[in-house]
Amino acid sequence: MSQTYPVNAEFSEKAYLNESQYFEMYQRSINDNEAFWAEQGKRVDWIKPFTQVKDVSYARDDLHIKWYYDGTLNVAANCIDRHLADKADQTAIIWEGDDPSISKNITYQELYDEVCRFSNVLKKLGVEKGDRVTLYMPMIPEAAYAMLACARIGAVHSVVFGGFSADALAGRITDCESKLVITADYSLRGGKKIPLKQNVDAASEKEGVKDYLESVLVIRNSGDEVDWNSTQDYWYHELAKDVSADCPAEEMNAEDPLFILYTSGSTGQPKGVLHTSGGYLVYASLTHQYVFDYHPGDIYWCTADVGWITGHSYIVYGPLANGATTLMFEGVPNYPDSSRFWQVCDKHKVNTCYTAPTAIRALMREGNELVKSTSRQSLTLLGSVGEPINPEAWQWYYDVVGEQRCPIVDTWWQTETGGILISPLPGATPLKPGSASRPLFGIQPALVDGEGNELEGAVDGNLIMRDSWPGQMRTVYGDHQRFIDTYFSTFEGSYFTGDGARRDEDNYYWITGRVDDVLNISGHRMGTAEIESALVAHHLVAEAAVVGYPHDIKGQGIYTFVTLNAGVESSEALEKELVQWVRKEIGPIATPDIIQFAPGLPKTRSGKIMRRILRKIAENEFSNLGDISTLAEPAVVDDLINNRKSQE
Ligand code: WTA
Numbered sequence: 001m002s003q004t005y006p007v008n009a010e011f012s013e014k015a016y017l018n019e020s021q022y023f024e025m026y027q028r029s030i031n032d033n034e035a036f037w038a039e040q041g042k043r044v045d046w047i048k049p050f051t052q053v054k055d056v057s058y059a060r061d062d063l064h065i066k067w068y069y070d071g072t073l074n075v076a077a078n079c080i081d082r083h084l085a086d087k088a089d090q091t092a093i094i095w096e097g098d099d100p101s102i103s104k105n106i107t108y109q110e111l112y113d114e115v116c117r118f119s120n121v122l123k124k125l126g127v128e129k130g131d132r133v134t135l136y137m138p139m140i141p142e143a144a145y146a147m148l149a150c151a152r153i154g155a156v157h158s159v160v161f162g163g164f165s166a167d168a169l170a171g172r173i174t175d176c177e178s179k180l181v182i183t184a185d186y187s188l189r190g191g192k193k194i195p196l197k198q199n200v201d202a203a204s205e206k207e208g209v210k211d212y213l214e215s216v217l218v219i220r221n222s223g224d225e226v227d228w229n230s231t232q233d234y235w236y237h238e239l240a241k242d243v244s245a246d247c248p249a250e251e252m253n254a255e256d257p258l259f260i261l262y263t264s265g266s267t268g269q270p271k272g273v274l275h276t277s278g279g280y281l282v283y284a285s286l287t288h289q290y291v292f293d294y295h296p297g298d299i300y301w302c303t304a305d306v307g308w309i310t311g312h313s314y315i316v317y318g319p320l321a322n323g324a325t326t327l328m329f330e331g332v333p334n335y336p337d338s339s340r341f342w343q344v345c346d347k348h349k350v351n352t353c354y355t356a357p358t359a360i361r362a363l364m365r366e367g368n369e370l371v372k373s374t375s376r377q378s379l380t381l382l383g384s385v386g387e388p389i390n391p392e393a394w395q396w397y398y399d400v401v402g403e404q405r406c407p408i409v410d411t412w413w414q415t416e417t418g419g420i421l422i423s424p425l426p427g428a429t430p431l432k433p434g435s436a437s438r439p440l441f442g443i444q445p446a447l448v449d450g451e452g453n454e455l456e457g458a459v460d461g462n463l464i465m466r467d468s469w470p471g472q473m474r475t476v477y478g479d480h481q482r483f484i485d486t487y488f489s490t491f492e493g494s495y496f497t498g499d500g501a502r503r504d505e506d507n508y509y510w511i512t513g514r515v516d517d518v519l520n521i522s523g524h525r526m527g528t529a530e531i532e533s534a535l536v537a538h539h540l541v542a543e544a545a546v547v548g549y550p551h552d553i554k555g556q557g558i559y560t561f562v563t564l565n566a567g568v569e570s571s572e573a574l575e576k577e578l579v580q581w582v583r584k585e586i587g588p589i590a591t592p593d594i595i596q597f598a599p600g601l602p603k604t605r606s607g608k609i610m611r612r613i614l615r616k617i618a619e620n621e622f623s624n625l626g627d628i629s630t631l632a633e634p635a636v637v638d639d640l641i642n643n644r645k646s647q648e
Helices: 009-014 019-031 033-043 075-079 081-087 108-124 141-153 166-175 196-204 278-291 309-321 340-348 357-365 391-401 480-487 528-536 572-585 611-618 635-642
Strands: 054-057 064-067 091-096 103-107 132-136 156-159 180-184 187-189 192-194 215-219 233-235 257-263 271-276 299-302 325-329 352-355 381-385 408-411 445-448 460-465 495-503 509-514 518-521 524-527 541-551 555-564 594-597
Touching (some): 033 054, 064 278, 075 081, 075 141, 075 278, 075 309, 081 108, 091 108, 091 141, 132 166, 132 196, 141 156, 141 309, 141 325, 180 196, 278 309, 299 340, 309 325, 325 340, 340 352, 357 391, 357 555, 381 391, 391 408, 460 509, 518 541, 524 528, 528 541, 528 555, 541 611, 555 572, 555 611, 572 594, 611 635
Parallel strands (some): 132 156, 180 215, 299 325, 299 352, 381 408, 555 594
Antiparallel strands (some): 054 064, 091 103, 187 192, 257 271, 495 509
């Protein structure tokens, strides 16, 4: 059995909750669920206070999720305006540039002025309440301003990560029918320039995009030249010149949409995960306060990109709702060198650092000296998110980065959950390296077998959630049936996470990874179906199958089996071409690590590809292929094994 670290007594003394207080509050949240959430609802300012707390049905023929649904509020006003009385001069956002010599502090008053100006620019461009706006942005303060400006005027933002290609961006613009895209000339990461505006130009030429897209609002970031389309493009700094730094906050219903965020599933195109206003904000605020034990004056840093849910909930909405100082970092962990994270911690006296296992593993590989060259004395708490953290990486993070002084919160959650569902609380939970530990308030995890029977005790199973919580997604944008089918049909009456987990004898949860065809590459979700459809879109490819395999740094790597059209010869040049092709179709984050050309793929007699076998081959586990007697052509397996490729 792995080691358990008792609760850090010093931390616990100053924390909101110790272990018995956590148990007490958790029990109350379950036994008296509505009263608990009614109380928590008060952590945000309502324009019209809610009288109704919860209306949820997980029944397939009447699926709906509503929280605080007769209340009205404005999310941006909650993140900014209400702090002005006592925090106008406090730093809201510390921005650290890619270039280590550049940073700036933005106070709550400045944030107010900037967001109001941005809101007025959006209005000038004709954006109205309910309109969808796509953001394709670098990690610069304007990304946060743009999100909050949308929230202020009631527009729905859809942030698309800057690592997605023009094609992927185009698909996301048309799916939610965005009339405006907000971007920058270039983004800067690790000293390299990424041509965001050029990608937007390419996206706007794709089929269907012009049916919706009216304007492109461009932030001048790098200052480099970009192509200009005078009927569609607007410089932000020009429109912002003569707008007011005041803009009234729109009154929104708690269940009005706040944002859409696209995420990969096991089938088809990415889904537009829809989050609404009131419940999302209550949940983001609650979890940010307790999981990070955030106290006024703390400097809090989440290293994620705003293109992911972690950036939404734990760089922008959660921290700002709590009046926190949140650090936003434009760069990457290894530029100018691999001690950058810890230099940033020293420079800004960071107390909490929340990052991903893939970054930890990559930095661990560079050795301890780069860490030890920095002080890190300001750090009191470390966090992890995005994928299971292997005990070795956990231990290094704990021993070397945190010098055994800082608890680690291993936070399990998903784009769909809006906020953290399972995590230690730093003053309350004994830590077990690699375990996300216990559920947060109101969260009722359970493990079920393939037939949906609940499993008791210390077991492995599929992870489901019995009840709703305010931060839960409400629907798949434009496709409620898909929402029902994806999450509420596998195990009736519960939310299915798509993850497997083990529960140990102390009731701790250990996430074992996805049980569906979703990969987790460096903590980023990628559907195997998406990569496969990108590959077969190439004119020389007949068929493709994609599986994950264990990768030292990324957690999982992308292993692709490709069957070429009859008569087409495989070659190294074609392999390179296919890699480039996938990068163009989806983006650099989907770059295949391995391409193996295969004359045939293992299929059942009914023609279904047997991924189980391909997974074993990719994982180098030939002895354990299981039953292959149902294969239409068992001989293809020998060919696949003989031609297996390794990472080198
Ligand atoms: C995985 C990211 C183990 C999991 C917030 C989940 C984790 C998927 C953890 C969601 C963790 C996230 N331990 N696995 N602490 N955090 N995952 O939507 O498989 O990008 O289903 O949300 O990441 O990824 P998403």
